[in-house]
Amino acid sequence: MKKLVFVIILFVFLLPEASDAQCAMCRAVLESGEEQSAAKGINNGIIYLMAIPYILVGALGYFIYKALRKNSPA
Template sequence: MFKKKVFIFLVLMVLFVKSTYSQCAMCKAVVENGDISIAEGVNNGITYLMVFPYLLIAVLFFAIYRYKKRAKI
């Protein structure tokens, strides 16, 4: 039951990540002085940099899962 709720929460987070915008002060200053292509580039860069920590955490959890599964056998 708990795993199902966590899975649904993660799927919803992935699906609605585009609707949650947040920018730091420096990013806001760059976007205000530029055009729409600069704003899209800043948002894409932030998303790109945000992906890698989540990938590292996913790999860590997968490694722990495999270790525990092999320890049971």
């Protein structure tokens, strides 16, 4: 069980590094410019906005799991 949790946590933390998400309009505007630092900033912002809800839901699920496990008769 601990191995599975470790693999899931590792997957969750490494997945945002591999994703490079932009909408079509943002990509078109940013590719037309010479400066690539703006594109990197947009990508980091998108990843940040994407990761926060997953972290919150994961933490909520963890606390619910711990509360249910604590109250179980086993």
